[in-house]
Amino acid sequence: MKILAVIASPKGMQGNTGRLLNEVLVGVEESGEEIEILSLKTLNVQPCVACDLCHKTGICNINDDYEIIKEKLLACDGFILASPNYIFSVSAQMKALFDRCNGLIHCMALEGKYVAMVETSGGGGDDEVLSYMSRFVNTLGATSVGGAGSPIAGVRTFPDEENLYAKARALGQDLCKSIKDKRVYPEQDGFRAEFKVRMSGLVDMMKDYWPFEREYWAKKRTR
């Protein structure tokens, strides 16, 4: 099983978010699964320019690392999204990636994948950011298995560190177990079902302009 971790701190794995993500990855490792870390610090993901080409062709026209990340997201069994809290939301690096996933969202192309989330903050508001990330995950069609978030207590340290790290390791294990068991999270079904109606309706409305997504949904409906 392949687990991808996408970290969106400008400090890469060396910051607070990397420290907490590391514990989640220990949980994944304990489950015996393969890990690949993608750091948006070293990858180039430019902001979306709203050219709509992804909707028309399935491919983004910006010449950067997004298509590589997209292929890895499509190929993995599950993934982890890790971001610092920047002004009540994710970092700009993570938001750029979210926006570039617009084509994947229209197709809800990551249906069947499971996702864990990691967030750290200077002083709190962690649940708000985790819940935003979880909604993003559901718009991709994927399932959120939960998140680990915390304010910091200093550089790469957290209050109640023992409990937080135990929770983070359990999250990593739970991610792997959810994938193996194909676990159902019924509380996410309502939002996803409504979003599916919305996205398939949008693509239907735009069928003359967005042939790639029209064909994707035609195939998806017969699956």
Ligand SMILES: Cc1cc2nc3c(=O)[nH]c(=O)nc-3n(C[C@H](O)[C@H](O)[C@H](O)COP(=O)(O)O)c2cc1C
């Ligand atoms: C641009 C910027 C915005 C931030 N905004 C917030 C915020 O709104 N709330 C908060 O509690 N911490 C905020 N912080 C602090 C970071 O969330 C916190 O230090 C985090 O642990 C950094 O993670 P990192 O070391 O992995 O980059 C901000 C930091 C920066 C640089």
